[in-house]
Amino acid sequence: MPFTLSKSDFKVADNCMKKLKYKKLHYPSSMEENDFMKMLAEGGYVVGKLAQLVHPGILVTGITSEALQKTTELLKQEKVVLHEAAIQSGQKIIRIDILKKDGSRFDIIEVKAKSFSGEEENKEKMNLLEYARDAIFQKMVLEEAYPESNVKAWLLLPDKTKRTEIDGLAGWFKTEVQEGNGNFRNVNVTCINENDPDFEEKRQSLIKDGLLSLYDLTELTKENISNIQDLTKRMLELLNNEFQYSDSDYKISKACKGCEYKTNTPGEPDGYKECWGKLANVSPHIFDIYYGGTLGENKLLNELISFGKVSLWNLNKNHFVKKDGTVNRQHKVD
């Protein structure tokens, strides 16, 4: 069975192509736990439920094969809204947060907990690109699966300029962490009012609040689609050729300091060590210095790394002098 490429695989590989191998081969990662905590802290799960209330639809459940089958059946309807629709094009399989179909028109709505200001669209455009890329990937997959369709992609984000008129809105939601097999955990969010006789009235007031705003990705799609297509093609090649990377696929850099595949788990593969080889064991290491990434106008560490100079002793006192001639004192060794 060949590897599949999901939305989350795309996101990880889009950040660093080498991570695709580590994700698919289940190298230990600190990200799942971090992601989970971050989503909980930011209320990401509640935002997802809020989005479903504002854009009600049919929830597609079941394992991937069942979900794919159900989605195909449901999309035979002329007009339908689906939550978690499953779409496949070759090895690419995606679950779409909210998918609206009206005739041949499809709207993909990707829900994110990242807040933005609906009044500062241009300023925020570049900030949103990181969040938009996987929505653009989904648009590409849906267009491949339904070539006759006309697909538009959107982000649905909390709008920080909006205030709710509803008293105790936070109390509408109940979250429950479900432990699964191994490290698998899920958060089930329910809306406690959903069965109330006046719920439709409450839901309408929620829609009126406009706490979540749609951000049209047409422009960002135009600007980024060919890059996303090229990257996806390369991801599939790597999945199908046992991850035979070439030098141009990835580069070790100062960004590796925070790599989630740096886990040091005894008896388990360590992605960071695999990428860095013997440079991972140099001690003291340039990563032992706080804010090292800012040295030399943010460029010094990457320069040293590109020459394989990763010992702390490769730094000299001139490296700590700022442009104005003063010494930068924020750096200290771990």
Ligand code: SF4
């Ligand atoms: S160590 Fe660096 S190059 Fe390797 S996977 Fe992590 S971020 Fe990518």
